[in-house]
Amino acid sequence: MREGELSKGRLALLLNLPALAGLLLILAYPIAFAGYLSLHTVSIRQLRSGELPFAGLANFARLSEDPLFWLALRHTLVFVAASVVLEMVIGLAIALVISDERVWLSRLTRVLILIPWAVPPVVNGLLWSFIVNAQFGYLNRALYKLGLLSDYVNWLGHPWLAMATVVAAYVWRTTPFNILLYHAALQGIPAQVYEAAAVDGASPGQSLRLITLPLLRPVVAVTLILRTTFSFMVFDEILAITQGGPGNDTWVAAWYTYRRAFQPPFDIGLGAASAWVLAVMVGLAALVYVRLVYRRVEYA
Amino acid sequence: MRAPGSVHPSLSRRRFVQGAAAAGLLSPRALLAQSTPWAQRPSGNPQRLTFVVWQYGKIYEQIAKQFEDDWGVKLNQIIEPNVEPQVAKLTTMFAAGDEVDVSLSPVQYLASYIQQGIVQPIDGLPGLDQYVKDFTPFARATAQRDGKTWGLPYFSTAWVFIYNDELLAKAGFKGKPFKSYPELVEQARKAKKDGVAKYPILWIAGAGFEQLPGTWFNLTWNRGGVIFDKQLNLQLGAGSVARETLKWWQSTFKEELADPNSLNLRFIPACKAFNAGQHVYLGTLHHYYISLINDQAQSPIAGKGRVLGLPGDGKTIGYTMLYFLTSATKNREWAWKLLQYLGGRTKNGEYTQAQRLAQDAMLASGYTPVMESELLRRAWAKWADVPTVLDVFRKATNFAEVVPAVYQPWYPRWSDAINVELTACLSGKITADQACDNMITALATAKRA
Numbered sequence: 001m002r003e004g005e006l007s008k009g010r011l012a013l014l015l016n017l018p019a020l021a022g023l024l025l026i027l028a029y030p031i032a033f034a035g036y037l038s039l040h041t042v043s044i045r046q047l048r049s050g051e052l053p054f055a056g057l058a059n060f061a062r063l064s065e066d067p068l069f070w071l072a073l074r075h076t077l078v079f080v081a082a083s084v085v086l087e088m089v090i091g092l093a094i095a096l097v098i099s100d101e102r103v104w105l106s107r108l109t110r111v112l113i114l115i116p117w118a119v120p121p122v123v124n125g126l127l128w129s130f131i132v133n134a135q136f137g138y139l140n141r142a143l144y145k146l147g148l149l150s151d152y153v154n155w156l157g158h159p160w161l162a163m164a165t166v167v168a169a170y171v172w173r174t175t176p177f178n179i180l181l182y183h184a185a186l187q188g189i190p191a192q193v194y195e196a197a198a199v200d201g202a203s204p205g206q207s208l209r210l211i212t213l214p215l216l217r218p219v220v221a222v223t224l225i226l227r228t229t230f231s232f233m234v235f236d237e238i239l240a241i242t243q244g245g246p247g248n249d250t251w252v253a254a255w256y257t258y259r260r261a262f263q264p265p266f267d268i269g270l271g272a273a274s275a276w277v278l279a280v281m282v283g284l285a286a287l288v289y290v291r292l293v294y295r296r297v298e299y300a
Numbered sequence: 301m302r303a304p305g306s307v308h309p310s311l312s313r314r315r316f317v318q319g320a321a322a323a324g325l326l327s328p329r330a331l332l333a334q335s336t337p338w339a340q341r342p343s344g345n346p347q348r349l350t351f352v353v354w355q356y357g358k359i360y361e362q363i364a365k366q367f368e369d370d371w372g373v374k375l376n377q378i379i380e381p382n383v384e385p386q387v388a389k390l391t392t393m394f395a396a397g398d399e400v401d402v403s404l405s406p407v408q409y410l411a412s413y414i415q416q417g418i419v420q421p422i423d424g425l426p427g428l429d430q431y432v433k434d435f436t437p438f439a440r441a442t443a444q445r446d447g448k449t450w451g452l453p454y455f456s457t458a459w460v461f462i463y464n465d466e467l468l469a470k471a472g473f474k475g476k477p478f479k480s481y482p483e484l485v486e487q488a489r490k491a492k493k494d495g496v497a498k499y500p501i502l503w504i505a506g507a508g509f510e511q512l513p514g515t516w517f518n519l520t521w522n523r524g525g526v527i528f529d530k531q532l533n534l535q536l537g538a539g540s541v542a543r544e545t546l547k548w549w550q551s552t553f554k555e556e557l558a559d560p561n562s563l564n565l566r567f568i569p570a571c572k573a574f575n576a577g578q579h580v581y582l583g584t585l586h587h588y589y590i591s592l593i594n595d596q597a598q599s600p601i602a603g604k605g606r607v608l609g610l611p612g613d614g615k616t617i618g619y620t621m622l623y624f625l626t627s628a629t630k631n632r633e634w635a636w637k638l639l640q641y642l643g644g645r646t647k648n649g650e651y652t653q654a655q656r657l658a659q660d661a662m663l664a665s666g667y668t669p670v671m672e673s674e675l676l677r678r679a680w681a682k683w684a685d686v687p688t689v690l691d692v693f694r695k696a697t698n699f700a701e702v703v704p705a706v707y708q709p710w711y712p713r714w715s716d717a718i719n720v721e722l723t724a725c726l727s728g729k730i731t732a733d734q735a736c737d738n739m740i741t742a743l744a745t746a747k748r749a
Contacts, residue, residue, distance in 0.1 A: 134561050265712065
C-alpha cells in the first residue's frame with residue numbers, strides 16, 4: 001500500500017457511506033420515528049403542535065384489547081400463507097416451463113408474463129375490482145357465457161370469495177417477480193448435471209426433486225423472505241377492491257394501521273403501534289426463513 | 301412588476317378601458333352588490349390561497365378561475381379523486397404545518413376535525429349573518445353547533461326510493477308505487493311471482509358510512525324510531541323500532557325479494573345495477589341519483605326512473621355537507637373570501653357554485669333562495685318530477701336528529717362496527733337481535749378506544 005492510499009477496509013467504508021446514509025434516512029429514521037410515536041399519545045393536533053405526551057406502552061395495551069386488531073392479524077396470516085404458497089408454486093412452474101429448451105416461447109409471450117409486475121399495485125386493484133364486479137364485471141360475463149355459471153356470482157359479497165379475490169389479484173401482480181428470479185437461477189444450473197443424472201437413469205421428476213429444487217434453495221429463501229415481507233404489508237389491493245369488506249372480512253394488518261392512523265379520530269399512536277407489531281412479525285418471519293433455509297443449503 | 305389585483309394599479313390603457321366599461325355598468329344593482337360584503341376586497345395581497353377538496357366534475361377549476369379573475373389572487377387547487385385520499389391529504393398537510401385555507405368535510409368527520417383543531421369557526425366574519433339567514437333548516441342544523449358556525453354549505457341531499465315505472469306496470473301496479481311497507485312486500489312478491497324481476501328490490505346496503513347504515517337509519521326514522529336519543533343513549537333494545545325495522549329488513553332478504561348483491565353495492569354501483577332494468581325498486585339513496593338513472597347517455601332505462609318519497613308520512617333523512625375555514629390559514633379574511641366562492645356568494649352576489657351544482661348534478665342547496673329558484677326547478681325537471689323531490693325535502697330531517705352521535709369523535713369507529721353487524725344480519729349469518737346486541741356492545745368498545 002502506498003503512502004496516502006486508503007486501506008481496503010476504509011475504502012469499502014467510504015464507498016458504502018452514501019448507501020448507508022440513504023438507508024438510515026429513508027428506512028431507519030421513519031421506523032425509529034414510528035417507534036417513538038407508538039410510545040406517545042399522538043393525533044393530528046399533537047403532531048402539528050409538536051407536543052406529544054408520553055404514553056408508555058398504553059398504545060400496545062389498547063392494541064392487544066382491540067378484537068379488530070386480532071381479527072386483522074388472523075386475516076393477514078391467511079393472506080400471507082395463501083399468497084406466498086401460490087406465488088412460489090406458480091412462479092416455479094412457469095419458470096420451469098419457460099426455461100425448458102424444448103418449449104418455444106416468443107419474446108412477446110415472455111414480455112407478457114412479466115407485465116403484471118410493472119402494473120402499479122393500486123391500478124392492479126382497480127383493474128380487478130372491475131373484473132370481479134358482480135353486476136358488470138368481465139369474470140362473471142366470461143364464466144356465464146362459457147356456461148360455467150348459471151347466475152352471476154357476487155365475488156366480493158362473501159367472506160372467503162372476497163379474500164380469495166384479493167389473493168388472486170395480488171398473486172397475479174407479484175408472481176412475475178418470482179418467475180424472474182427462478183428463471184435466472186435455473187439458467188445458472190449447468191446442463192451437465194442433468195445430463196449426468198439422465199445417464200444414471202434419473203426420471204424428470206427425480207431430477208426436479210433431487211437436483212433443481214435443492215440448487216434453487218438460496219433463491220427460494222430470498223423469494224420467501226421478500227414475498228412474505230411484502231404480503232404482510234398488503235394494502236393497495238385491499239383499498240381498491242374490498243376496503244376491508246364485506247363487513248370486516250378482509251381487514252388485514254396494514255389496512256387496520258391505515259384506518260386507525262389516517263381516519264378519524266386519527267389515532268396515530270395506535271396506528272404506529274400496530275405498524276411496529278407488523279414490522280416485528282415480518283422481522284421474525286425473515287429470521288426463521290434465514291435459519292431454516294439458508295443453513296440447510298450450506299450443508300447440502 | 302406589480303402583483304395582479306394589487307390595490308393601486310398603474311393606469312394602463314387596458315385599465316382605463318376596463319374602468320370606463322365598469323363605470324358604464326354601474327347600475328343600481330351593481331352598486332348594491334359593491335356595497336355588500338361579498339363585493340368588498342379584503343385587505344392585503346396574499347401570494348396564493350390553498351384549498352383541498354375531492355373531485356366533482358369541473359366545478360373547482362371553474363370557480364377557481366372566477367376567483368382569480370375577480371380578485372387577482374392565485375389559487376393552489378389540491379383536488380383529490382375521492383373522499384378517502386382527500387381526508388388523508390388534508391390531515392397530513394395540517395399535521396405537517398402546511399398552509400391550507402379552505403377544505404371540506406364529510407358529515408361524519410366534522411366532529412373529529414373540530415376536536416383536532418383543524419376547523420375554525422367563522423362567526424364574526426363579514427356577511428355571515430346574511431348567509432345564516434339564507435341557510436335551509438338542514439344547513440343550519442349541520443353548520444351551527446355549540447353556539448358557533450363551522451362552515452358554509454357545499455350541497456344538501458335527502459334520501460328517497462326510486463322505482464322503474466315500466467317494471468312496476470308489468471307487475472300490475474301501473475302508476476301505483478307502494479305507500480306502506482306491507483304494500484312494498486306485496487308488490488315485490490307479485491313482481492317475483494310473475495317473473496317481472498328475480499329480485500324486485502335492490503337495497504343500498506354496501507358497507508360505508510351512509511350506505512348500509514344510512515338505509516337502516518332511514519327506514520327506522522320513517523317508522524317512527526331513532527338510533528340514539530338526544531342524550532346519546534342507544535335505542536336498540538328489545539322491542540325498539542330500530543330492532544324491529546332490522547328484523548323486517550332482513551326478512552326481505554330471507555324471502556328473496558331483495559337482491560343479495562345489495563350487500564356489496566354502494567350508491568353509484570347500485571344505480572348502475574338498477575339501470576340494467578332487473579329491479580323494480582331501489583332504495584334508499586340520495587335524491588340526485590335519479591339523474592344517473594334517467595340519463596340517456598349512460599342508462600338503458602333512461603326515462604323510466606321515478607322518485608318516490610318514503611311511505612307513511614314521508615319522513616326521511618338528509619344532510620348538508622360543509623366547506624370550512626381551516627385553522628392553518630395565515631390570512632383569515634382572504635380565506636373567508638375563498639370559502640364564500642366555494643360555499644357562498646361570488647363577487648356578483650350570486651350563489652354561483654350552488655346554482656352550478658344544482659344545474660349540472662341535481663345537487664340540492666343549503667340556501668333557501670337557491671332551493672326556491674326557478675333555475676333549480678327548470679334544471680331538475682330534466683331528470684325528475686320536481687314537486688315530488690321538493691316535497692321529499694320538506695319532509696326530510698337532518699341525519700343528526702336520528703343519529704345525534706354522528707357528531708361524536710368515536711362515531712366513525714362505531715360505524716365500522718355496525719357495518720359488520722348489519723352485513724352479517726342481512727346475509728343471514730346472525731339474527732337481528734344478535735346484531736343489535738352486538739352493536740350495543742360495540743358502542744362501549746368504540747367509546748373506550
